[in-house]
Amino acid sequence: METRRAWPKAAVGLWLCLSCSEPExxxxxxxxxxxxxxxDVRSGPITSVFYQVPDSSGGEGxxxxxxxxxPQLATLQGSVRMIVAPDLTGSAPPNAPVEIRxxxxxxxxxxxxxxxxxxxxxxxxxxxxAWVAVGSFSEAPGEPFLNTYQAVxxxxxxxxxxxxxxxxxxxxxxxxxxxxxxxxxxxxxxxxILQFVDEVGLPVAGVSVAFPTTDDAxxxxxxxxxxxxxxTETSTxxxxxxxxxxxxxxxxxxxxxxxxxxxLPDRQFxxxxxxxxxxxxxxxxxLDLAP
Numbered sequence: 001m002e003t004r005r006a007w008p009k010a011a012v013g014l015w016l017c018l019s020c021s022e023p024e025x026x027x028x029x030x031x032x033x034x035x036x037x038x039x040d041v042r043s044g045p046i047t048s049v050f051y052q053v054p055d056s057s058g059g060e061g062x063x064x065x066x067x068x069x070x071p072q073l074a075t076l077q078g079s080v081r082m083i084v085a086p087d088l089t090g091s092a093p094p095n096a097p098v099e100i101r102x103x104x105x106x107x108x109x110x111x112x113x114x115x116x117x118x119x120x121x122x123x124x125x126x127x128x129x130a131w132v133a134v135g136s137f138s139e140a141p142g143e144p145f146l147n148t149y150q151a152v153x154x155x156x157x158x159x160x161x162x163x164x165x166x167x168x169x170x171x172x173x174x175x176x177x178x179x180x181x182x183x184x185x186x187x188x189x190x191x192x193i194l195q196f197v198d199e200v201g202l203p204v205a206g207v208s209v210a211f212p213t214t215d216d217a218x219x220x221x222x223x224x225x226x227x228x229x230x231x232t233e234t235s236t237x238x239x240x241x242x243x244x245x246x247x248x249x250x251x252x253x254x255x256x257x258x259x260x261x262x263x264l265p266d267r268q269f270x271x272x273x274x275x276x277x278x279x280x281x282x283x284x285x286x287l288d289l290a291p
Contacts (some may be wrong), residue, residue, distance in 0.1 A: 071105050074126035076152070078160035079117040080134055083148075086173050087225045087237065088163070088193065088282070093117030096144045098164055101251075102132045102154070108251070126155035131274045134164040137250060146170050146191075147279035149252070165280050174243055177220040177227035183243050190247030190275035192217075194257065195284045196238045203238030204287055206262035212255065218243040233262060245275055252276030257285070264289065 080098065084090035093116055100111040104123045111121035124130065132154075135147030145164050152160045170191065174183040185191065196204040209219060220227035222237040234240060245255055252274045259269045275281050 072126040072155070073105060073123050074154050074157065075120060075122045076102055076109075076111075076124040076130075076132070076154050076160065077118075077120040078162060080113045080119065080162045080164055081117060082145075083163050083165045083169055085225070086169060086176075086227070090163075094145065094164055097136070098134055098145060099137055100132060100134050100162065101137070102130060124154050128153050128155055130154040132160075132162060133250075133276070133279070134162050135279065143167065146185075147250070147276060149274055149276060149279060149281040151274075151283060163282055165282075170280055173220075173227060173241060174218075177241060178218055178229045178243075180229065183218050185278075186244045187278045188247075189244040190252065190255075190277055191280040192242040192245065192255070192257075192273060192275060193280060193282050194240050194242070194273075196234060196240075196259065197284055197286055198289055199286065201286075203234070203236060204261065204289070205234050205236060205238060207234040207238060207240070207287070208232055208260050208262070209240055209242070209257065210260050210268065211258035212242060212245060217245045247275040247277045247279075249277045250279070252279070259285075259287075261287065261289065 080094055080100065081091050082094045084092065093113065098113065100113065100119055100121060102109050102111075102121060102124045104125060107123075109121050109123050111119045113119040129151045130153070131149060132152055133147055133149045135145050136143045137147060144167055146167050148163055148165045150162060152162070154160075170185060174185055176182075194209075196207045198204050212219075218229065220229040220241045220243075221231040221233060222235045222239040223231060224235075227239070227241050247253055247255070253276070254272050255275050257271050257273060261267065261269070269285070269287055271283070271285050273281050273283055
């Protein structure tokens with residue numbers, strides 16, 4: 001297993017906001033490519049994580065923020081599994097080389113999993129919601145994997161399981177889930193597979209995505225092991241696929257998600273996800289469904 005550090009091409013600032021249902025006034029998310037300020041959202045207190053990586057020219061920034069305090073760093077360790085089916089199952093390690101990338105104090109920390117999928121990366125920012133990506137990070141066509149983004153708790157000191165999406169699986173989703181017009185994975189855009197769960201981790205049926213709209217992305221909800229664009233809300237797996245969202249090249253940009261639940265029509269739930277061109281973001285959003 002190998003760990004090294006590399007500079008990103010440009011600075012990136014990330015906000016992650018999870019909300020429930022009490023009214024609140026707040027500014028739009030910085031860097032949000034979908035302009036969620038046009039959406040009327042009722043939400044409660046938010047938990048935010050902010051970090052910034054300076055560019056390679058040595059500009060100021062870094063994870064310490066305006067306080068000047070050095071950031072807390074952690075060792076991120078665990079395993080990488082390869083997704084082999086549209087329902088996101090699969091436990092085998094990747095069958096082709098991949099890298100793992102996570103933010104450090106002033107760099108991107110790069111690790112390489114072993115043959116068994118295991119990895120250990122020192123110097124990763126210690127955060128409850130840290131974005132980590134797994135993939136080849138190559139622009140060459142025909143790579144076996146899509147770069148795969150996910151949020152993990154790097155501050156807990158516990159092993160994490162990361163996923164990497166086989167390109168063929170994502171292509172199967174795009175071609176079989178959109179009955180009227182099968183979709184192609186546009187290399188200049190990003191994709192999201194989002195699962196909604198309740199407070200005990202069970203999938204939530206009856207969730208609809210209000211934003212982005214179908215004008216912003218191709219939307220399909222879970223239907224058995226696959227997905228269907230003929231449905232308007234989640235089913236037993238509580239999952240939705242968003243294809244071909246506007247996204248910046250690596251390291252990506254933010255997009256907002258606004259969702260509603262059929263049993264709670266007066267509430268809206270909002271989160272911000274990192275998306276990147278030619279990549280897929282996997283995220284599980286816990287909904288506070290208390291009356």
